[in-house]
Amino acid sequence: MVQEVDIEALAAARERGALVLDVREAFEFTAGHVPGSRWIPLGQLAGGLDGLPRTGPVLVICASGNRSRVGAELLTRAGFDAVSVSGGVAAWSLSGRDLAAGTA
Incomplete structure (x- = not known):
């Protein structure tokens, strides 16, 4: 289990420099994402592992937490220190934190 x-x-891990990995689709990421997050859609994640750092935690985020669990599980099986962000970008926004817009 992830x-x-x-x-x-x-928020605390992000301030310490942890990688935030957004696994949503392009239109979702462009509409608003956690500032500084990196984007790889879930369907392309297995092929994009070489570009991810193996040091430090990877916090996987999606819209609400379902796709991020799948992504974090994939990363964990590949040897990454990965966790899923419960509530996703929706919870980030509802907490009053800013979203960045635009492409990666």
Whole structure:
């Protein structure tokens, strides 16, 4: 089972320089994402592992937490220290935090 973290843990890890990986589709990422996050759609994640750092945690985020669990599980099986962000970008936005817009 994949570990999940809440938005507060995401914010703290992000401040420490952890990688935030957004696995949503392009139109979702462009509409609004956690500032500084990296984008690889879930369907392309297995082929994009070589471009990800193997040091430090990877916090996987999606719209609400379903796709991020799948992505975090894939990364964990590949040897990454990955966790899923519960509530996703929706929870980030609802917490009053800013979203960035535009392409990666």
